[in-house]
Each structure stands twice: as structure tokens, then as C-alpha cells.
Amino acid sequence: MPPPALPIRTLVVSAAAPIADDVMAVELSDPAGRDLPVWTPGAHIDLRTPGGHLRQYSLCGDPGERSRWRVAVLRQPAGRGGSESIHRSLSVGDRVRTGGPRNRFALVPATTYHFIAGGIGITPILPMIAAVAASGADWRLLYGGRRRAGMAFLPELSRYGPQVTIAPQDETGLLDLPGFLSRPRPGAAIYCCGPEPLLAAAQREARHWPEASFHVERFQATATDPGEATGFDVVLHRQGRSVRVEPGQAIIEALEAAGVTVPSSCREGICGTCETDVLAGVPDHRDTLLSDAERAANTCMFVCVSRSLTERLVLDL
Incomplete structure (x- = not known):
């Protein structure tokens, strides 16, 4: 079954x-003082920015603190405007629309954990560390x-002592990924989040580890080979009808044109909202x-970006 739509709340x-x-x-609370939904380390929320953009941000506070959610937002002047509108326009007392939480980067049981964070990639890892340490x-x-001054949460991390290695690039x-990942350990887990060059480098250095050891979360989509732009049919199993997906058209666009709503958010294959079960x-x-x-x-598949290698795809919709 596809996941339910993320609950929307102000x-x-x-x-x-x-x-x-x-x-x-940024800390967010319920206007009436009610407890917020339970979340687990690695979870993210959708946030409608003051500029009207919908963005995903990892929760980086304490999961046991039900009265507030905390996220951290990196200003990206060359981005699409979402982070800029938060930095320029968001103020205490403002009301924002949020969805979630959802977790596609969950902490799994392991004998030991190797955490790798680059820049703002520390956000989902921070509550993981707290949980594992506890x-x-x-x-x-x-x-x-890049620089120590741009690295968030250093005071919070300082209490962990030598288990944390802080490595600003200018210093x-x-x-040292080769040294950090030099020796695979049975039952270990690697969690990595940050810019794409770091993720790619970490994945290369972890190639001698069991595949199941490596867990990664991306903040942006990676380039993919578009392949041959051919059309195909999507069969909606529960509705008993078919929808044609034309060359160059996303499955979710074809579904929406046919009056079928699938929960979605990023439209880049990175947030997991539009996950849909595949039957054939x-x-x-x-x-x-x-x-x-x-x-x-x-x-399963993510219908915002993925397509079909067969002429007919049966989905649990």
C-alpha cells in the first residue's frame, strides 16, 4: 500500500x-500547546516557507521533547529561494504549514556506528548520536x-569528547574517509549525510563493507541517465483502469491529469512521499x-521521477 498523505498542520x-x-x-510548536507527533532519529518534515516553497528539513532536536520540533536551515543564495525566504522573512510568532514527520533514514540496530556528516548534513545525524550514546x-x-564558523551544533557535540572528530576543510x-572506513566491522552501520561529492566519496571508500552497512540521505537529487523517452501504460489495480504516460511525462503528472492524487512533495525522488507499491x-x-x-x-517505486522498463506497469492505486 502507498503511504498515507503526511498530516498537514499549522x-x-x-x-x-x-x-x-x-x-x-528554527523551533516550531503547536499554537495551542498540544504535543507534537512522535518522531525518530533520521525523520524529516515538510515546511512551507514564507516564499511559498515546499522544502524538507531533518528534525534535529530531542525526539523525547514533544512540545517542539527543531530544524536547521542553511542559506543557499544560489538555490531556488526557499532557504533565503526563511533566513530573510521568518520570525518568532509566524505561523507555518508543515507536513510529517516521515523517516526514510531510520537508525537500525548495529554493533557499532560510523557517522559521517558534511555541513548541514549533521542535522539528521545529531539525534542519532544522542540515541546511540544513550x-x-x-x-x-x-x-x-568548509570552515569551523559555518559548522552547526559544535557546542552540542563537544560533550562527546574524542568520539567526535571535527575537521574543517580550511584547517x-x-x-580522512580512507582512514575512517579502513576496517569493516561485523554488524556495523555507516550513516552519511551531506553534499553529493562527500556521499560519493564515502560510498567509494565503503565499497569493501557489506552493502547493507551503508545508509545515506541526500538533500538533492543526483543526475540520472534519462534513457529512451518512451511511453507506457500504468494500470491502477484498485481502480481497474489504465493511464497512459507519454514520453517525457512523469508518472505522477499523468496520474494527476487523470484525476488520481498521489501524496507528493519534493518531485525529485529524494523525500519518499510518493512511494507506491508495484504489483507487476x-x-x-x-x-x-x-x-x-x-x-x-x-x-515499490517513487512515481515522481521513476518510469517503466516494460510497456505495462501495474501499481497498487
């Missing part, structure tokens, strides 16, 4: 302040950024969420 900005160069921490499990963090050069046919997976094993299983 929250109030209870705090908003810079915590590093070009990084703002459990008594073995862990360590390698955290890089230490590139992260072979998807052409173009998301950045599924592992190789999940892609090979062909039991």
Missing part, C-alpha cells in the same frame, strides 16, 4: 536564531565543513532513496 515559530554562519535554527553502543563521528583538508512490471528506478537490493526487488 505550527508557530517559537524560536529562530543563527547557530553558525548562514545556518539558522544506549551505550559504540560509535564515532567524522564531521567536516585539515578533505575528510519492471520500474525504471530514478530516485536516490532505494538501495540496490530494494531496486532489484521491484516491489
Whole structure:
């Protein structure tokens, strides 16, 4: 079954302040003081920015604190305007529309944890570290950024002592991924979040680890081979009808044109909102969420970006 639509709620900005160069921490609370939904480390929410953009931000506070959610927003002047509108226009007392939480980067049981964060990629990893540290499990963090002044949450991380390695590029050069990932450990898990060059480098260095060890979350879609732009039919199993997807048209666009609504958010294959079960046919997976094993299983797909390798694709819709 596809996931339900993320619950939409209006929250109030209870705090908003810079915590590093070009990084703002924003806390959100229920206007009536009600508890917010439970979440787990790695979860993100949708947030409608003052400029009208819909963006996903990782929750980086304490999951046990039900009265507020915290996110951190990196200002990206060359972006599409979402982060700029938050930094320029969002103030304490403002009300914002949010959806979620949803978790496609969940913390799995492991004998030891290797956390790798680049820049704002520390946000989903911060609550993971708190949870793992509280459990008594073995862990360590390698955290890089361009400059120390731009790296968020350094005071919070300082209490963990030598388990945390802070490595600003202007002081230490590139992260020592070969050393950090030199020795695979049975039952270990690697969690990595940050800019695409870091993720690609970490994945290369972890190639001698079991595939299931490596967990990654991306903040932007990776380039994919568009392949041959052919049309195909999507069969809506529960509705008993078919929808034609034309060359160059996204599945979700064809569904919407036919009056079929599928929950969606990013439209880039990175947030997981539009996950849909596949009953027959072979998807052409173009998301950045599924592992190789999940892609090979062909039991689900993300209809905002993925297509079909067969002339007919049967979906549980």
C-alpha cells in the first residue's frame, strides 16, 4: 500500500536564531500547546516557507521533547529561494504549514556506528548520536565543513569528547574517509549525510563493507541517465483502469491529469512521499532513496521521477 498523505498542520515559530554562519535554527510548536507527533532519529518534515516553497528539513532536536520540533536551515543564495525566504522573512510568532514527520533514514540496530556528516548534513545525524550514546553502543563521528564558523551544533557535540572528530576543510583538508572506513566491522552501520561529492566519496571508500552497512540521505537529487523517452501504460489495480504516460511525462503528472492524487512533495525522488507499491512490471528506478537490493526487488517505486522498463506497469492505486 502507498503511504498515507503526511498530516498537514499549522505550527508557530517559537524560536529562530543563527547557530553558525548562514545556518539558522528554527523551533516550531503547536499554537495551542498540544504535543507534537512522535518522531525518530533520521525523520524529516515538510515546511512551507514564507516564499511559498515546499522544502524538507531533518528534525534535529530531542525526539523525547514533544512540545517542539527543531530544524536547521542553511542559506543557499544560489538555490531556488526557499532557504533565503526563511533566513530573510521568518520570525518568532509566524505561523507555518508543515507536513510529517516521515523517516526514510531510520537508525537500525548495529554493533557499532560510523557517522559521517558534511555541513548541514549533521542535522539528521545529531539525534542519532544522542540515541546511540544513550544506549551505550559504540560509535564515532567524522564531521567536516568548509570552515569551523559555518559548522552547526559544535557546542552540542563537544560533550562527546574524542568520539567526535571535527575537521574543517580550511584547517585539515578533505575528510580522512580512507582512514575512517579502513576496517569493516561485523554488524556495523555507516550513516552519511551531506553534499553529493562527500556521499560519493564515502560510498567509494565503503565499497569493501557489506552493502547493507551503508545508509545515506541526500538533500538533492543526483543526475540520472534519462534513457529512451518512451511511453507506457500504468494500470491502477484498485481502480481497474489504465493511464497512459507519454514520453517525457512523469508518472505522477499523468496520474494527476487523470484525476488520481498521489501524496507528493519534493518531485525529485529524494523525500519518499510518493512511494507506491508495484504489483507487476519492471520500474525504471530514478530516485536516490532505494538501495540496490530494494531496486532489484521491484516491489515499490517513487512515481515522481521513476518510469517503466516494460510497456505495462501495474501499481497498487
